[in-house]
Amino acid sequence: MTIKLSEKLALSHIGGVKLFPVMMKNRDTGTVAYRLSKSGNTKSDSIEVVDENDMILKVTEQGYAVRARTIAPSSQGGIAGLYKLNQRSIRCYSLSH
Secondary structure, rough: OOOOEEEOOEEEOOOEEEEEEEEEOOOOOOOOOEEEEEEOOHHHHHEEEHHHHHHHHHHHHHEEEEEOOOOOOHHOOOEEEEEEEOOOEEEEEEEEE
């Protein structure tokens, strides 16, 4: 499966690495989308957003957490997880157009 990382939003982790929101395939529906959550860390707690700009709005202005990872996958020493702005592991974010 091809992994698509956001090209517009980068989260700055306290460990000094950049994390990028990742589109994930829902195995039940086949939909490939960014997975966002207001609270909770399960698929049932999340919403799927296909549009990158909509994802950015929800993460940066509406308080949603997003599944994100480093360019290198965790199998190659990278990190991945559910991240939210203004939480202890994310210092700030940057946008590129």
